[in-house]
Amino acid sequence: MPQEDDCLRAVKDFVRTELLSGKHDLDSLTTLPMPVYEAFAETGCANWWLPKEYGGAGKGLEVSVDIVAELAYGDAGVAFALFISLLSTTALALYGSDDLKTGYLTALAAGNGFAATLASEHEAGSELSRTATTVRREGDTLILDGHKAFSTNTAFAHFVIVIARSADNEKDYHAVLVPGDTPGLLVDKRWNVIGLRASGTYQVTLDNCRVPAANLLEGHGLRILEAGLNTSRVLIAATAVGLARRIRDLCMDYAKTKTVKGAPLARNDVFAAKLGQIDMQIAVMHDQCRTAAREQDEIAARPDAPAHLLRQGALKSAVVAKMFCGQAGWRIACEASEMFGGYGYTDESPIGKLVRDMRFASLIEGGDDVLRQLLYTRFVIPPAKRS
Ligand SMILES: Cc1cc2nc3c(=O)[nH]c(=O)nc-3n(C[C@H](O)[C@H](O)[C@H](O)COP(=O)(O)OP(=O)(O)OC[C@H]3O[C@@H](n4cnc5c(N)ncnc54)[C@H](O)[C@@H]3O)c2cc1C
Incomplete structure (x- = not known):
C-alpha cells in the first residue's frame, strides 16, 4: 500500500486539533486567527509547495489538492490564507532572477511567511x-x-x-x-x-x-499572472471539494437526529438519493482537481516550463476544475442547506457559514462568465481564427 504523504498526515491532525475542535473563532471580521496560522507553521508544512532548493518541502500540485481539501474540510478561510501565497511564489519561481528567487523564496520558507x-x-x-x-x-x-x-x-x-x-x-x-x-x-x-x-x-x-x-519578473505581466493562476485555480477547486465533504458529513449527522414519518431521516429514500448524488458529484470534483494538478505537475517538471507557460497561458484543465467545482459545490451547498429546514437559516447551524464559504469558488480568480468566455476564445474557436 502506498504510504500517506507526511504533510497530508500532519494536516489531518492539525485539522482535527485546531480547526474542528472549536478552539478558535474562524468567522470573525474583527480579528484574523493568527494563532491558527502559527499552529500550522509548527506542523512543518507551511508553504509546503516551495521547492526544496529554497528550503521548502517541494510538494507537487497533486498532493496539494488533497492537503487543501483536508484544510478546507476544517475551514475554507484558513485553507485559502495558507495556500494563496502559491500564486505569487509560482510567478516568482518561474520568472524571477536567480538572486530574487534565492532571496525571497528562501526567506519565505525559513520564516513560514506569506x-x-x-x-x-x-x-x-x-x-x-x-x-x-x-x-x-x-x-x-x-x-x-x-x-x-x-x-x-x-x-x-x-x-x-x-x-x-x-x-x-x-x-x-x-x-x-x-x-x-x-x-x-x-x-x-x-x-x-x-x-x-x-x-x-x-x-x-x-x-x-x-x-x-x-x-522585475521576466516576461509579459498578464501571462505571468495566468501561469500562477493555473496552480491557485486548482486549489480553489480543491477548497470546494473539502467544503462539499464537510457539508455531506454534516447532513449525515443531522439525519441521525431528525425524524421523518417516525424514522430517522438517514433511513429515508429521498434523503439517501440526495446524499448518493452529492457523493457522486464530490468524486467527480476531486477527479477533475487531480487531473488538472497532474497536468500542471508534468509541465512544471519540464526544463522549458517557464517559456511553455508564457506561450500557453491559462490551462484548460485548471479553468475547468475551478468552474466545475464551484458550480457543483454551490448546488451541493444549496441542496444541503434546505435539508436543515429553518434551523439551517440560523447561526445555530454551521451550514450557513459553509454556504457563505462555498460561494467564493465561483467568484474569485475569474467569475464563471469570464471563464466561459476564456474557454470559448482560447479553446473552442479553431486556432486559425483566434485573435
Ligand atoms: C475573498 C476574495 C479574495 C480575493 N483575493 C484576491 C487576490 O489575492 N489578488 C487579486 O488580485 N484579486 C483578488 N480577488 C479579486 C477576485 O479575483 C475578483 O473579484 C474576481 O476575479 C472577479 O473580478 P471582479 O471583481 O473584477 O469582477 P468582474 O469580473 O468585473 O465582474 C463583475 C460583473 O461583470 C460581469 N462580467 C465581467 N466580465 C464579463 C464578460 N467578459 N462577459 C460578461 N460578463 C462579464 C461578471 O459576470 C459580473 O457580473 C479576491 C476577491 C475576493 C472576494
Whole structure:
C-alpha cells in the first residue's frame, strides 16, 4: 500500500486539533486567527509547495489538492490564507532572477511567511488589460503607482507581486516583486467579506512605491499572472471539494437526529438519493482537481516550463476544475442547506457559514462568465481564427 504523504498526515491532525475542535473563532471580521496560522507553521508544512532548493518541502500540485481539501474540510478561510501565497511564489519561481528567487523564496520558507498578489482593480474588473496601475523606471529603480481592489494576505505579506502597465508604453504589462515593508505599499482597509473570514482580503494603494529594477519578473505581466493562476485555480477547486465533504458529513449527522414519518431521516429514500448524488458529484470534483494538478505537475517538471507557460497561458484543465467545482459545490451547498429546514437559516447551524464559504469558488480568480468566455476564445474557436 502506498504510504500517506507526511504533510497530508500532519494536516489531518492539525485539522482535527485546531480547526474542528472549536478552539478558535474562524468567522470573525474583527480579528484574523493568527494563532491558527502559527499552529500550522509548527506542523512543518507551511508553504509546503516551495521547492526544496529554497528550503521548502517541494510538494507537487497533486498532493496539494488533497492537503487543501483536508484544510478546507476544517475551514475554507484558513485553507485559502495558507495556500494563496502559491500564486505569487509560482510567478516568482518561474520568472524571477536567480538572486530574487534565492532571496525571497528562501526567506519565505525559513520564516513560514506569506506572499500576496495584487492584480484586481475596481475599474478594470476582469479586463486586466485595462489595468491602471503603472510602473515606470528611473535609473535602477522601478516606481509603482495605483490602486488594487482585492488582495489576500497583503497586510502581513513578506512580499507581493504587483501586476502593472508600463507608464511609457500602455501595451506593455509587467509583474514586479515588492517587499511587504516597502514605503508606499499601503493597506487601505480589510474587506467585510461574507465568507472565508479566517483569511484577510484588503484594498491596497501603491503610492510612489520604489523597488530595485532587478525586482522585475521576466516576461509579459498578464501571462505571468495566468501561469500562477493555473496552480491557485486548482486549489480553489480543491477548497470546494473539502467544503462539499464537510457539508455531506454534516447532513449525515443531522439525519441521525431528525425524524421523518417516525424514522430517522438517514433511513429515508429521498434523503439517501440526495446524499448518493452529492457523493457522486464530490468524486467527480476531486477527479477533475487531480487531473488538472497532474497536468500542471508534468509541465512544471519540464526544463522549458517557464517559456511553455508564457506561450500557453491559462490551462484548460485548471479553468475547468475551478468552474466545475464551484458550480457543483454551490448546488451541493444549496441542496444541503434546505435539508436543515429553518434551523439551517440560523447561526445555530454551521451550514450557513459553509454556504457563505462555498460561494467564493465561483467568484474569485475569474467569475464563471469570464471563464466561459476564456474557454470559448482560447479553446473552442479553431486556432486559425483566434485573435
Ligand atoms: C475573498 C476574495 C479574495 C480575493 N483575493 C484576491 C487576490 O489575492 N489578488 C487579486 O488580485 N484579486 C483578488 N480577488 C479579486 C477576485 O479575483 C475578483 O473579484 C474576481 O476575479 C472577479 O473580478 P471582479 O471583481 O473584477 O469582477 P468582474 O469580473 O468585473 O465582474 C463583475 C460583473 O461583470 C460581469 N462580467 C465581467 N466580465 C464579463 C464578460 N467578459 N462577459 C460578461 N460578463 C462579464 C461578471 O459576470 C459580473 O457580473 C479576491 C476577491 C475576493 C472576494
